[in-house]
Amino acid sequence: DIQMTQSPSSLSASVGDRVTITCQASRDITNNLNWYQQKPGKAPKLLMYDASNLETGVPSRFSGSGSGTLFTLSISGLQPEDFATYFCQQYDSLPPTFGGGTKVDIK
Amino acid sequence: QVQLQESGPRLVKPSETLSLTCTVSGGSIRDYYWSWIRQPPGEGLEWIGLIYFTGNTYYNSSLRSRVTISVDTSKNQVSLSLHSVTAADTAVYYCARAPAWPTGTKFDYWGPGTLVTVSS
Numbered sequence: 001d002i003q004m005t006q007s008p009s010s011l012s013a014s015v016g017d018r019v020t021i022t023c024q025a026s027r028d029i030t031n032n033l034n035w036y037q038q039k040p041g042k043a044p045k046l047l048m049y050d051a052s053n054l055e056t057g058v059p060s061r062f063s064g065s066g067s068g069t070l071f072t073l074s075i076s077g078l079q080p081e082d083f084a085t086y087f088c089q090q091y092d093s094l095p096p097t098f099g100g101g102t103k104v105d106i107k
Numbered sequence: 108q109v110q111l112q113e114s115g116p117r118l119v120k121p122s123e124t125l126s127l128t129c130t131v132s133g134g135s136i137r138d139y140y141w142s143w144i145r146q147p148p149g150e151g152l153e154w155i156g157l158i159y160f161t162g163n164t165y166y167n168s169s170l171r172s173r174v175t176i177s178v179d180t181s182k183n184q185v186s187l188s189l190h191s192v193t194a195a196d197t198a199v200y201y202c203a204r205a206p207a208w209p210t211g212t213k214f215d216y217w218g219p220g221t222l223v224t225v226s227s
Contacts, residue, residue: 034214036214042219043201043220044201045217046213046215049211091212091213094209095154096212097154098151098153099151
């Protein structure tokens with residue numbers, strides 16, 4: 001199975017900050033990567049697909065980049081509703097696998 | 108708006124079978140893939156398996172020997188059975204929709220999840 005490693009596992013930030021989360025794949029997955037946001041007690045919500053495409057309805061302050069083995073999710077101008085845990089997920093190879101998550105909390 | 112809702116027993120005894128149903132409303136179950144994904148408390152997400160409305164299934168090899176996923180198109184439902192459970196199967200279980208498989212697999216709609224505890 002492809003291992004997905006996220007860093008950092010948690011970070012503290014303030015409203016208005018720019019935040020960057022990294023996801024590294026154990027082998028080349030081209031751009032076959034999605035990002036999800038999960039709030040406590042809620043189901044994950046799809047944010048980005050194919051590494052850099054914004055899902056419909058997701059604010060443009062979210063952006064994704066990367067290919068191969070290294071990917072980033074950036075949030076420019078962090079909003080109060082963005083404090084959550086973020087997961088990456090690869091679909092290049094079966095089974096689909098997820099990163100361990102990055103928790104973004106308030107500084 | 109498509110909505111998914113998981114239902115089933117919240118407490119299962121060790122060695123027994125965990126059974127959950129996902130009811131899809133606001134849209135047809137046809138033409139989509141339906142997945143089960145779980146999340147142990149405080150941990151990450153694990154993909155369990157997936158079914159197409161035709162009944163074709165794909166399972167995570169780590170669970171394949173214990174998992175059965177089925178579909179009932181007349182009821183717009185997808186079901187999960189996990190046999191011979193242990194405490195390690197305690198998790199929040201989600202059903203989720205995938206518009207495509209395996210190319211472009213993204214989970215675009217999720218149920219709220221249901222916590223299933225394995226305990227005697």
